[in-house]
Amino acid sequence: MEDSQERLSCPICLNLLNDPVTTACGHTFCMICINAEWDTGRGRRFGCPLCRQTFSSRPVLKRNTLLADLIEEHKKKNRESAAAGDRYAEPGDVQCDVCTGRRKRKASMFCLVCLASYCETHLKPHYEVVPLKKHKLMKASAQIRDKICGRHYKHLEIYCRTDQQFICPLCLMGEHKGHDTVEVAEKKYEIQRQLERTKEEIANRVLQMERLRKAARSLRAAASEARGDFKRLCEEHKHSVERKTYKMREKVGEAEKAGVDWTDHQLGRLQREKIDLRQRGHQIDQLTLTEDPIQLFQGFQALDHLPAFNDSHESFDTVTEFVTEQKKKLKNMCDREKNVLFSHSGNLLSDIPRLREEIPSRTYLLTKYKNFRVEVDPNTVSAYLCLSDRNRQISWSAVEQAHPDHPDRFSFHHQALCKMGLERSCYWEVEWDVGVVDLAVSYKGIKRKGSDNDCSFGHNKLSWKLTCSPSGCTFWHNNLHKGQIPPVQSRRAGVFLDYEAGTLRFFSVSDGDGFDLLHQVQTTFTEPLYPGFSVDLGTTLKICDI
Incomplete structure (x- = not known):
């Protein structure tokens, strides 16, 4: 109901349209309101108070009969609804200014000409008496007095930009004469446009914050991914180095075992040869004490051929060269893996800024x-x-x-x-x-x-x-x-x-x-x-x- 009333209201007086007329731009006003607007217009320019479209000459206005019928039907429904709800005023309700007695009925409308609030019963003359039908009515409310000029008791229908306050037509003719003023409807339109711009700015800021939030989330995800890649790379190289180290240890261990086994074998053989040679030396000592030439010759023949003694220095050199070569291979492998690891680490950390000069203390x-x-x-x-x-x-x-x-x-x-x-x-x-x-x-x-x-x-x-x-x-x-x-x-x-x-x-x-x-x-x-x-x-x- 309130939405219908607002759409059937005059943008100038803000009341229900009275004798509605429609301009060429499609906006509708009270006949009295639009004529008064054009009669007092600056420079004799004729235009729409809402969209500011101007006309080359003063338009000839005709009554919008279809809209007038809709308004009459709306008024009738309001009267019927109000009559059914006509009741005594409760605490907080606006009371009828005409009712007498201890209890007054609830006011439904306020007359901007009479400056009085009326219940449905006392409002009927404003719908039936011809002079009263021209009065401007608006819904009664406890704040209605705030819309009335305190000096002239007229409706505040003008906004003074100079003093930034609402005034009545008599104020405009007095102390606000020559000030920058606009109709309330135009001021309302300005505020609505300003609110729309504010809403748009708020929406843009919210969108910008959302973009920043997404960018921050993306940055954190990228940083986490980089840390994961670096950790995975380190783990891969760690395992690779461990595997290669294990293989090199096995090879070195095998070489060590082979060299030790060979050395143990040679030492055992030499030990046996040493014992045999000591026995032969003892036999030679005994033989030198023999005075019989024949017995000496026979003993000499038996001891003349000593077992062959093998020079093992060449074998030891071969084992040493093998172990040394394996040590070099292990060192080269470690250096190569270290360079690869440092190379990858350097790529991941290349974005870290470095100070080009010494920082003062x-x-x-x-x-x-x-x-x-x-x-x-x-x-x-x-x-x-x-x-x-x-x-x-x-x-x-x-x-x-x-x-x-x-x-x-x-x-x-x-x-x-x-x-x-x-x-x-x-x-x-x-x-x-x-x-x-x-x-x-x-x-x-x-x-x-x-x-x-x-x-x-x-x-x-x-x-x-x-x-x-x-x-x-x-x-x-x-x-x-x-x-x-x-x-x-x-x-x-x-x-x-x-x-x-x-x-x-x-x-x-x-x-x-x-x-x-x-x-x-x-x-x-x-x-x-x-x-x-x-x-x-x-x-x-x-x-x-x-």
Whole structure:
């Protein structure tokens, strides 16, 4: 029922169409409303208040009889339905202004001319008496008084853009004369278009977040796959080396066994020959004591032929050469497998960035830049950021701050830039208590007004930032990011800018000598760079004295 009433309502007066007429563009209005609109139109231009289509001359309007019949039928159904439901007002209901007595009936309609609410019984004259039939009626509600001008008691049917408030026609003729105004219907249309744009922007952001989520998931999957490939490769080479090592051990063991067996055999033979020779030596000693020549000659003949003695040096050299050759083969095989393994490992790890120059120590940086001072520019601090401690401490407040208007102030993103532009080497440190912070450098030309990427650190070509959270850090530039950076454990970080070398480094600073490189940027800077900061809700960031 309410949807039907809205479609049968006049876009100008927002009431049920009275004597409806349709323009050439297809939109329908009350005869009185559209004529009044054209009578008071600026420059005598005639157009549709909804779609803004203009006509070369004032159109001749004719009553839309079909729509008028539908409206009358709609009114009749409303009266019948209301009559059946005509009852006394309950707590919270709008009471009829005409009813008398202690109990009043529930009001169903409100007259914008009479400025009174009526029950169905007292509303009948507005449907039957000719002058009253021209009055504008709308559904009674507890908020109806908010739609009435408090000074002139007229319907608020105009919106003043200059003063940003709803006014009545008498207000337009008085204190709002000459202001930029539009009809309520047009303002409603503007708001609807703005809401549609907002919905579209929300949908785009949700889509972008979903794409980022899918990209992150894909990145994690690729990293996991790379780790799996590397692990599998290592396992394969490990098993291959173990198999080849086992085979070489078997070969060396076989050679060792053969050499030892041969040596044992030779030693046994030599031992037997040694015993035999000792026996013969003893016999010779006995023979030399013999004085009988014949007996001496016979004994000599028996001992004249000694068993042959084999020179085993050549056999020992052969065994030694075999073992040495097997040792060389084993060493060459190990070296070859090691080179293959390192080659594959190098391919998998080739994407790991390597520092091309020596990283300065924190002691060196603190000594060299001890007199360098960073201060936040108060004219850049956004509305929800609080600035304190001689412009060296910022925090995000839930209450909007009373900062004066300034063209350099960020209007949407909770960011701030420092006063001094840097064109030389500098180093500064910051610390924070909890939450998430952004450490950035930016050219002065970054946009300040608006909510798009051109105004946000790291999401355009003019700025670089490192987002630090308890779970890890992410580097951003030109709306591209690099994740999987370790977190700043002590919530204290250092930023080193070597302007001429085009180097920007972020460090994690911890107690003692802890000074770990988080991320490094190598580029060419073309303008002075301004340090920048952003903090999360409830977070306080302080620029440290060094």
